[in-house]
Amino acid sequence: MANRRPVRLDSLDDLPLSRRELLMGAGGLALAGTLAACGGGSSSSSGGGGTSGGGGTPKPGGNFRLGVTGGGAKDIIDGQSIITKPDQARLMASWETLLVYDEQYKLTTDGLAQEVTQDKPDQWTIKLRSGITFNNGKSLTADDVIYSIQRILNPKEGLFGGAGLSSVDPNNMQKMDNLTVRLKLKNPDSTIGDQLGQYYNGIVPKGYSRTNNLKWVGTGPFITTSFQPGQQSSHKKNPNYWRTGQPYFDTVTVTDFADPTAQVNALLAGQIDAMTDIPFAQIEVAKQHGGLSILEGQGGGWLPLCMAVDMAPFTDPKVRQAMRLIVDRNAMLEQVLSGHGRVANDMYSPFDPAYPSSTPQRTQDIEQAKSLLKQAGQDGMTVDLHTTDGAAGMVDSANVFAQQAKAAGITVNVKNDPNYYGNQYLKLAFSVDFWGTRQYLPQVANGSIPTAPYNECHWPPKSGTGSDFVSLYHQALSEPDATKRTDIIHTMYGEEFSDGGYIIPFFNNLVDAYSSKISGFQVNRGTLNLDSFGHGYRTIWFSS
Amino acid sequence: MATEPSGSAASQTAVADPAGGAGSSGAGPRRHWWHIGGIFGFIVRRTLLGVLVLFLVSLIVFAATQALGDPARAILGRTATPASLAALHKQLHLDQPVFQQYWNWITGLLHGDAGTSLAAQIPVTDYLKDRVVNSAFLVLVAGGISIPLSVAIGSYAALHRDRPFDVITSIVTLAFAALPEFVVGLLLVFFFSTNVTHWLPAIAAPGKRPWQDLEGMILPVTVLVIAVTPYVVRIMRASMIEVLESDYVEMARLKGLPEREVLVRHALPNALGPTFQVIAINLAYLAGGVIIVEYLFNFAGIGGAIRDSVFNNDLPLVQALAMLIAALYVVLNLLADIATILVTPRLRTRL
Numbered sequence: 016m017a018n019r020r021p022v023r024l025d026s027l028d029d030l031p032l033s034r035r036e037l038l039m040g041a042g043g044l045a046l047a048g049t050l051a052a053c054g055g056g057s058s059s060s061s062g063g064g065g066t067s068g069g070g071g072t073p074k075p076g077g078n079f080r081l082g083v084t085g086g087g088a089k090d091i092i093d094g095q096s097i098i099t100k101p102d103q104a105r106l107m108a109s110w111e112t113l114l115v116y117d118e119q120y121k122l123t124t125d126g127l128a129q130e131v132t133q134d135k136p137d138q139w140t141i142k143l144r145s146g147i148t149f150n151n152g153k154s155l156t157a158d159d160v161i162y163s164i165q166r167i168l169n170p171k172e173g174l175f176g177g178a179g180l181s182s183v184d185p186n187n188m189q190k191m192d193n194l195t196v197r198l199k200l201k202n203p204d205s206t207i208g209d210q211l212g213q214y215y216n217g218i219v220p221k222g223y224s225r226t227n228n229l230k231w232v233g234t235g236p237f238i239t240t241s242f243q244p245g246q247q248s249s250h251k252k253n254p255n256y257w258r259t260g261q262p263y264f265d266t267v268t269v270t271d272f273a274d275p276t277a278q279v280n281a282l283l284a285g286q287i288d289a290m291t292d293i294p295f296a297q298i299e300v301a302k303q304h305g306g307l308s309i310l311e312g313q314g315g316g317w318l319p320l321c322m323a324v325d326m327a328p329f330t331d332p333k334v335r336q337a338m339r340l341i342v343d344r345n346a347m348l349e350q351v352l353s354g355h356g357r358v359a360n361d362m363y364s365p366f367d368p369a370y371p372s373s374t375p376q377r378t379q380d381i382e383q384a385k386s387l388l389k390q391a392g393q394d395g396m397t398v399d400l401h402t403t404d405g406a407a408g409m410v411d412s413a414n415v416f417a418q419q420a421k422a423a424g425i426t427v428n429v430k431n432d433p434n435y436y437g438n439q440y441l442k443l444a445f446s447v448d449f450w451g452t453r454q455y456l457p458q459v460a461n462g463s464i465p466t467a468p469y470n471e472c473h474w475p476p477k478s479g480t481g482s483d484f485v486s487l488y489h490q491a492l493s494e495p496d497a498t499k500r501t502d503i504i505h506t507m508y509g510e511e512f513s514d515g516g517y518i519i520p521f522f523n524n525l526v527d528a529y530s531s532k533i534s535g536f537q538v539n540r541g542t543l544n545l546d547s548f549g550h551g552y553r554t555i556w557f558s559s
Numbered sequence: 560m561a562t563e564p565s566g567s568a569a570s571q572t573a574v575a576d577p578a579g580g581a582g583s584s585g586a587g588p589r590r591h592w593w594h595i596g597g598i599f600g601f602i603v604r605r606t607l608l609g610v611l612v613l614f615l616v617s618l619i620v621f622a623a624t625q626a627l628g629d630p631a632r633a634i635l636g637r638t639a640t641p642a643s644l645a646a647l648h649k650q651l652h653l654d655q656p657v658f659q660q661y662w663n664w665i666t667g668l669l670h671g672d673a674g675t676s677l678a679a680q681i682p683v684t685d686y687l688k689d690r691v692v693n694s695a696f697l698v699l700v701a702g703g704i705s706i707p708l709s710v711a712i713g714s715y716a717a718l719h720r721d722r723p724f725d726v727i728t729s730i731v732t733l734a735f736a737a738l739p740e741f742v743v744g745l746l747l748v749f750f751f752s753t754n755v756t757h758w759l760p761a762i763a764a765p766g767k768r769p770w771q772d773l774e775g776m777i778l779p780v781t782v783l784v785i786a787v788t789p790y791v792v793r794i795m796r797a798s799m800i801e802v803l804e805s806d807y808v809e810m811a812r813l814k815g816l817p818e819r820e821v822l823v824r825h826a827l828p829n830a831l832g833p834t835f836q837v838i839a840i841n842l843a844y845l846a847g848g849v850i851i852v853e854y855l856f857n858f859a860g861i862g863g864a865i866r867d868s869v870f871n872n873d874l875p876l877v878q879a880l881a882m883l884i885a886a887l888y889v890v891l892n893l894l895a896d897i898a899t900i901l902v903t904p905r906l907r908t909r910l
C-alpha cells in the first residue's frame with residue numbers, strides 16, 4: 016500500500032484539516048494536481064505490498080475467474096446501477112468514477128477527474144484528465160460527465176446515486192471547456208465529492224442506456240463481451256485503457272453461484288481463482304488447504320436494529336436508551352459474525368474524519384436498562400422485532416438480541432418476513448436493516464433525515480434532543496470551513512449517540528478467499544468485496 | 560424405503576392402475592359409442608385426462624402464485640416508490656382483474672408464449688430454453704444409465720435370492736436410499752475434486768453446455784444415479800421375485816421352455832410393469848428434485864431457476880416452471896402406463 020501512495024500524503028492526512036478540504040478546497044488545487052500525478056504515475060509501477068504472497072513485478076496475461084453469490088435472473092449490467100452483488104463485480108470491470116476511495120476509505124483524485132473543487136458553497140468544478148477514451152474509441156469529454164450526472168438525477172431511471180446528488184441542479188451544469196464541468200447547486204453541499212467517489216456513480220458516454228448499443232461502453236480496464244444473467248459474463252482487456260501497463264489479465268470471467276458450498280468447492284478444485292463472501296465456517300478449511308488466501312476487509316458496513324422514535328414504545332428516549340444497554344456487543348459479534356467484525360458504538364460512518372472515536376464505548380448494563388424501563392413504565396414489555404434475509408446476519412442479529420433481552424425482563428418476538436422490504440419496510444417500530452460504508456453526511460442524507468429515502472428510525476424527533484438535527488445537517492453542508500464543519504458533525508453524532516434510534520452492535524468485515532496464484536490484493540475498508548474487485552481487476556495479476 | 564412387502568403392495572396397485580378410468584366399463588360387451596377400443600383408444604383417453612389434469616393444475620398454480628405477494632414490490636425491493644410501483648404494475652399488467660390475467664396467461668401459454676420474466680425482463684421461453692435442455696440432458700443421461708443398471712441388478716438379485724450378491728445389494732441400496740443427495744454429492748466432491756484427489760471438476764464448467772463438458776457431468780450424473788437406482792433396484796427385485804413364483808412361470812418351466820426364454824419372454828416383461836411406474840415417478844422426481852444437485856455443482860438448469868423465481872416473486876417464471884413440471888409428471892405417467900400395457904398383454908384385454 017505504501018508503494019502506491021507517496022508517504023507525504025499519509026502524513027498530510029493527520030493534519031486537522033479534512034481530506035476533502037485538502038483535495039478540493041480552494042487552496043487544494045496545487046496539491047490535487049500533485050496527487051493526480053502521483054496516482055497516475057505510480058499505478059503503472061504499482062506492485063508488491065498487499066497481502067498475497069507473490070508480490071514482485073506484475074505479470075501480464077491469463078484469465079481471471081471470479082465466483083460471486085447473490086445473483087440470479089435479476090442481474091443487470093449498468094455503469095450506474097446494481098441490483099445484485101455480481102452486478103457490482105461486473106460494473107467494476109468497465110466503469111470508473113471521477114474520484115476514487117482508496118484502501119483506507121479516503122477520497123483521492125485517482126479517478127477520471129484530475130481535480131474536483133468546491134469553488135463556493137454552492138458550486139463545484141470538475142476537471143477531467145485528458146486523453147481518456149471510452150472502450151468504443153470515443154474520447155471522454157465534459158458532455159459525458161454532464162450526461163452521466165443528469166442520468167443519475169433523472170427520477171425515471173430510479174438510480175441509487177440520485178439521493179446523494181440531489182442538491183445538484185440537473186439543468187444548470189455548464190461545460191466550461193472540453194474537459195471542465197461546473198456544477199451549480201440548488202443549496203450548499205460539501206458532500207458532492209464524496210458522492211462522485213461512490214462506485215455506482217460511474218461515468219457513462221453521452222446517450223448511454225442499459226439497453227442501447229452503448230450499454231457496455233465505459234472507460235474501465237475491461238470490455239464486456241458476453242453476459243447471461245444469473246450465469247456468467249466475460250470481459251476482455253481494454254487495449255486502449257488510459258493507465259499505462261494496466262490491466263494485466265487478458266480476460267476476466269464472472270460466474271454466478273447459487274450456493275456458497277459450490278463456490279468454495281470450485282475454488283478448492285481450482286475452477287475459479289477468487290470468491291466473494293466465504294462462509295465463516297469454511298475459513299479454517301480454506302486456510303488449511305494449501306494454495307488459498309483469505310482477504311479480510313475491515314469495512315464499515317453495519318446491521319442496525321432500528322427503533323422508530325415516533326412509534327410506541329420508543330417515543331420515550333429512556334426506552335431507546337434501555338434497549339441499547341441490553342446489548343452485549345461482543346457476544347453478538349461472536350454469535351452473528353463469528354468475530355469477523357469490530358464492536359460499534361451506536362454510531363455509523365467509522366471512517367469519517369469526524370467520527371468521535373473518543374466517545375466511551377457503550378456496554379451492556381442490564382440493571383440500568385431495567386431501571387430505565389421501569390421509569391418509563393415499560394418494564395416487562397413485549398415488542399416485535401421485524402427482520403428478513405436481506406443481508407447475511409440480519410436474522411441472526413434479531414435472534415441474538417431477543418435472547419439477550421430476556422435478561423432485562425422484556426419479551427422480543429422476532430418476525431422473519433420474506434416480503435419485509437416490499438410491504439412493511441420503514442413503517443415498523445422495531446426492525447433490522449443493513450448498510451454499507453459511507454461518510455457521515457452522505458449517510459445522514461440517505462437514512463437519518465425526513466427527506467432521506469431509508470429513514471428507518473424516523474429520526475430526528477420533533478422535540479427534545481435531536482430536534483435541531485436537520486438544521487445542523489444543513490449548516491454542516493453549507494459550512495466551508497472544515498474545522499467548524501467537524502464541530503457541527505460532532506454535535507450531530509452526539510445527539511444520535513445519546514437519543515438516536517439505532518442500535519449498532521458491530522461493523523462487519525468482508526471476508527473473501529482467493530488462490531495464492533493471484534498477487535496484488537490489498538486489505539480494503541471499502542464497501543465492495545475483494546479489494547473493490549481488485550480495483551476493477553487492474554491492480555491484481557497472476558504471479559504464477 | 561421400499562421394503563419387500565410394501566414393494567409388492569406397490570406393484571399390485573401399480574398394475575391395477577392402468578385399468579383405472581376405463582376399468583368401470585369392464586371387459587363386457589356393453590360399451591359407450593365414444594369408447595374407442597384398443598391401445599389407441601387408451602392413449603387418447605389418457606391424453607384427454609392429462610389435459611384435464613393440466614387445466615386443473617393451471618388453476619391451482621395461478622391461484623397459488625397470487626399468494627406469493629406483489630411481484631412489483633419484490634422486484635423493486637428497497638428502492639420501491641409509489642410512482643415506480645404504479646408504473647411497474649401497469650407494465651406487468653398487474654392492474655388488470657385477476658380473471659383477465661388468468662385468461663391472458665393461459666391463452667398465451669397455449670400459443671407457446673409464457674410471458675416475460677419479471678426479473679430478467681426477457682421472454683420466459685428464452686430464459687428457460689437452455690436451462691430446460693440442460694436439465695433434460697442431465698436427467699436423461701442419469702436415467703439412461705440408472706434404468707438399465709437397476710433393472711439388471713434387481714433381476715440378478717431376484718434370480719440369486721438370498722445369495723451373497725442379493726444380500727450385499729440389499730444392504731448397499733438401503734444405505735444409498737437413506738443418504739440424501741447432497742450428502743452423496745458433498746462426499747463425492749470431497750473425494751474426487753477438492754480434498755482427497757483432484758481428478759474431477761467440482762462444478763460444471765461455467766458457460767458451457769453439458770455435452771461440451773462431459774468431464775464436469777460425471778459427478779452430477781453419478782449423484783443422480785445413486786439417488787434413483789436403489790428404489791428401482793428394490794422394486795425390480797421384489798416384482799421379479801413375485802413373477803418368478805407365479806403360476807405362469809411355473810407353467811412355462813414345466814412345459815420345458817429353456818430357462819433363458821422363460822426369463823426374457825415371460826418373467827421380465829411382467830416384472831417390468833410395476834417397475835415402469837417407479838421409473839416414471841423417479842424421472843419426474845429427478846426433473847424437480849435436481850435442485851440440490853444443480854446447486855451443488857452450479858449447474859445451469861431449471862433447479863436454479865425454480866429457487867430464483869420464487870425468491871424474486873417472478874410470477875410468469877414460477878407459473879411456467881410449475882406447469883412444466885406438472886406436464887412432465889402427466890407425460891411420464893402416461894408413458895409408463897403405455898409401456899406397462901405393452902409389456903403386460905393380459906392388461907390389454909381389459910381396455
